[in-house]
Amino acid sequence: MKRIVTIQDISCVGRCSLTVALPLLSAMGVECGILPTAVLSTHTMFQTFTCRDLSDQIEPIADAWEKEQITFDGIYTGYLANAGQCAQVGAFFERFRREDGLILVDPVMADNGALYPAFDEKYPAAMAELCAQADVIVPNLTEACLMTGMPYRTSYGPDYIRELLEKLLDLGCGTAVLTGVSYEADRLGVASLDRSGAQFSYFTRRCPQSYHGTGDIYASVVMGGLMQGLETGRALALAADFVVACIEATAAAPDARWYGAEFESQIPLLCRMLDQRKTDQRKY
């Protein structure tokens, strides 16, 4: 079984970051170690929240793992508490990256044209440096614009997306994946470009609802799919389809919460979808 470590915060309530990544990666048959970057009462979209920064734990935990000769097939990072942690996590990559390993960075920091409340304008540059060390990055459009200096647009065509993807690759990563791409009002999806020039895009129906934490569901399922040996495009499409299933389940739930997407009820579906995609890949 593949073992990864995911580096992101614990938001105690709110269905995001580790409370999403752990169950989904476990369900996908991947051993998931954690390196928590902070403990928050909830994610930062709540009006009141606490945050205990765990920066001082990153090096001692890494030291102990190194002494115990613990290694990882993959490293997946999400929400980091501050710009200093981007540099710390970069140093962690240097120590724990393996030739055959995979590093996925989800540069969680912004959405809908705006930075999340906990970050200042210096943060995107620090995160861009971390993205340079990654094999795969999965920013949304806002995050991609903040890291590349491109203007954020809500209406655009394929040329704009291609330029953004090229600028993301210029940061230094292996494969850039843009989420939240839409050329038609009722379709939403992802577009990717890798260093060999291979392009991929995948669109689903656009759900009218939007919930916090769907980016974390997306990145976690991409990581799980890649660790299970799915080709990149298959992993990207699986994750997109699964996010739609979670949004539909949330929208249909009479007791739906406003703060996150219901992924729990969809875990059996995720397992079936993963098996199916692995079978499809073997056939073609």
Ligand code: PXL
């Ligand atoms: O879902 C991304 C995320 C993760 N962690 C924290 C957040 C957010 C988004 O707002 O606030 C603490």
